[in-house]
Amino acid sequence: MGDGTVPRMHQRRATTTAPARPELELGRVVPAERRLDGVPKVTGQFAYASDLSAAGMLWGHTLRSPHAHARIRALDLSQALAQPGVHAVLTHEDVPGQKRYGLEFADQPVLAFDRVRYYGEPVALVAAEHPEQARRAAARIRVEYEPLEPVADAPRATELPPIHDHRWTHGHGYLDDPRPNVVRSLVIRHGDPDAGGDVSVAGVYELGMQDQAFLGPESGLAVPDGDGGVDIYVATQWLHVDRDQVAPCLGLRPEQVRLHLAGVGGSFGGREDLSMQIHAALLALRTNRPVKMVYSREESFVGHVHRHPARIEAEHRADRDGRLVCVRMRIVLDGGAYASSSAAVTSNAACFACGPYAVANALIEATSVYTNNPPCGAMRGFGAVQTCFAAEAQMDKLAAALAVDPIELRLRNALAPGDTLPTGQRVSGSLPVAEVIRRCAELPLPEPEELPRDAIRLPGGAGNTTRGEGVRRGVGFALGFKNLCFSEGFDDYCAARVRLFENAGGELVAEVHCAAAEVGQGVTNVIAQVARTELGTENVVLAPHTTATVDSAGSSSASRMTWMAAGAIRLACRAAREELERRGGALAGGEIGVERVYRHPRTWPLDPDTGQITGERAHVAFACAAMRVVVEVDAELGLTRVVWIGAAQDVGRALNPQAVEGQIEGGTAQGLGLALMEEISTRGGLIDNASFTDYLIPTALDVPPVESVLVEDPEPDAPYGVKGVGEPPTVVSTAAIASALRDATGRELARVPVRPDDVVGL
Amino acid sequence: MEVLTPRSLAEALALKAERPDAVPIGGGTDVMVELNFDRARPDALLNLNEVGELKGWSREDGRVRLGAALTYADAMRPPLCDLLPALAEASRTVGSPQIRNRGTIGGNLGTASPAGDALPPLLVEGAEVEVASVRGSRRLPLSEFLLGPKRNALAADELVAAAVVTPSGQPQTFMKVGTRNAMVIAVCSLALVADRERGELRAAYGSAGPVPALVSAPLADREAFAERVAAAARPIDDLRGTAAYRRHALRVLTERALERCLA
């Protein structure tokens, strides 16, 4: 790779200087500088993982299963191997180490053997000179399948034959559920689950399968190091967990496999699991050539896990004053063919099922199941989106049944520090629920716009379907919350390394190493901002994000990365400063290098039988968000225009207010997509709409202006009082939009995405 | 893959006669999608972008001749948008600005999709399609040009040269239902002309049958017209919507279009 095309993030230098903000109780933080990657991204200069190249590079391609469930009878590679330009054709037999991998449970074959369990499951790999040659050769691989009946109906999966021979997720401290195809069952019993109230409302809610729909498809480049090891440049969310899954499958030691972050075009949870990492490395090590893989858009839809579709039965009981007495919920999550992070999603769905409300009694039963549907795992909101949709619909129903204002009803039940959650955990940190509700409710609603107006400012938009006929306005409100960081006893940490040296001009320079994945959220800015704050210098250089020079940063997920990276950078910088002071404040030609590991306060597992905490806490902290939505609905055609969204979010402390607003707007848009249009459509496990032709995501015309209020109530356990902000807007916006649609139409709309048929009542 | 780039219509027709397998490419907004999805890998493309005769539009004795290479962006500009207002409205609903700058009427005819948005407005204005080959040129009514989903009446050596319309000058509109507010393939669509001169209502639906199709009735039958359009449609259940919804929506759209055009 001495040809100057070595793919790596450019070293960047923090350049902005700005006046210091007044001293805050939790420590002064210098203002954020402009997004380092902003201009390159906007001007198209940014190098994404799909832009990588290396001299002598081959292209890899994956042969995938056309069946949702089938036995593999035979594989014949001879024709594929004879194709022009082909250097290798690999199957499961060529996997030198472990044959299976997985984020939480190693239940997923690197390449299928015996059986395929989902549509698009990787079966074989080809490396060729040209991507087209690789594709053509893959089409010549003969696979003899014996189709099997797919398990496609999640609520019935526990009565159908198991799709795995082994119970991968059993014996990990979960409830012992003997039914087939269970990934995890969690039952939270709180108080008296049979407690009755004066009023009871019930409903059955469903959510379709949402895709992360990131714009940069799965891509990466694997380069053999000539010593039996491999360097993998890839768009991912968590470099070290990739390494720890890749190395055993390659039969290598972890240090022989180095993961380097390549430009990430969005992730939203969909890059937490591996995609092409092991595959490209296998091909590279076999051919001794760099191998690049880039998924097509269609392939990307089968190349990563999705948001769990859910079916939720809910019953809420309250007293005459509207105080919640008991919440009962039964949640079924379709995990698809492999476990991915379903077990943790199950826990999240259950733990946040009651919403940010004080509830004395509850019975929450959550089950994730294996099916032959596309695998589901992490996606922004992680289980809390699903239950928020059900719980908030229930709160609106309850408000209607009691004839109480829905916002008032939420205020009456708002959770507050000191309250106990259904898991028995006491809320000890910051959680300003009532304040967030009030601040959101205070936002003035926009006046209805005059008619006539341009059709693009009406439901149906550019389609020119109405000039005002059939249009009704609706206002909705919802409240959501979820945990920050990893939970249930996970050893959640982040490492950072700081190197202080003098440049040629004798100035002190700090080089900061942190493997935190920049997935577009702006964590590199946070890292630089914290380093500039702690070191009192503008000469901060960010080193490439890699497993090669620093320990794990953990995942850019779970609304954790700002908190964790800030914690680690702060520790490392302070240690470096102390060392500098010990040396009398001068490096005198030498240099200082320190690495520190930050951990948030520890958590404990939930009791498998009761769903209750087994230590002080199962979750380290929480954040909530409220949203008020104005919609216009064309009630005759069932088309919608979301007019305005007002959001108030509990952000702890906004280190970079512009970035926080960006997260609120983006997160809101993603929730809007789920509310109105985004759904992977499957039939018998086969995906019908694996393209942006038919998997619709919101356009600029579909997403309204979002007015954000940042409620700053510092988190005592977090560095500088920060809270993660990426997920709460997505958790709540789907529910809030559905609430507004119900207000406009008077219909129950118990399933998202809401289709025009549902609005019309066909 | 070979790319043949003729500089004149005559050259294009000669090449098409010689290489009937060559796939014509105008704006490429359909052809490139096919290539991208690996649904088609033709041996040759016939690039029509350098053929001047196909571009723009002209008037000839009361008729308007829309060159096959006329883009949606062209159709939205005055004075053409005033001559064919429903076509201009339909053009505004097509894709994004990029697609409207590249996508052409000829390409929409070539694709002959049930969801082609240029087709209903051309149908209600009684458009003819002018097709040409080395054997000569012929004109056929659009309704005869459209044979089925993505099937048209072009012979292997023929190209679309133009769509020819006599603008009615009568009130007309186009509406398209989609599940998002821009950049969407029609769940169903409707063009309608209230032709007072001829005492006739003409509507054409899209995405509600194997081909976009024309429904007409005397002006006096206004009351029953929406039902008639809905009944004439042959919608199916697919990913984008149900047959029941499409019929329902056509009824609503027709009522609204009548309201707009007869107000």
Ligand SMILES: Cc1cc2nc3c(=O)[nH]c(=O)nc-3n(C[C@H](O)[C@H](O)[C@H](O)COP(=O)(O)OP(=O)(O)OC[C@H]3O[C@@H](n4cnc5c(N)ncnc54)[C@H](O)[C@@H]3O)c2cc1C
């Ligand atoms: C993102 C996106 C959004 C879209 N949105 C819409 C939409 O809203 N509504 C809509 O109707 N369509 C839409 N389309 C489809 C497409 O833009 C239209 O069908 C357009 O009219 C095609 O024109 P073109 O010039 O790009 O055709 P091309 O792709 O060049 O050709 C299309 C077909 O016509 C043939 N062809 C082209 N010119 C001739 C000719 N002169 N003679 C014979 N055959 C010819 C080609 O061989 C091909 O079969 C969209 C496409 C994309 C990619």
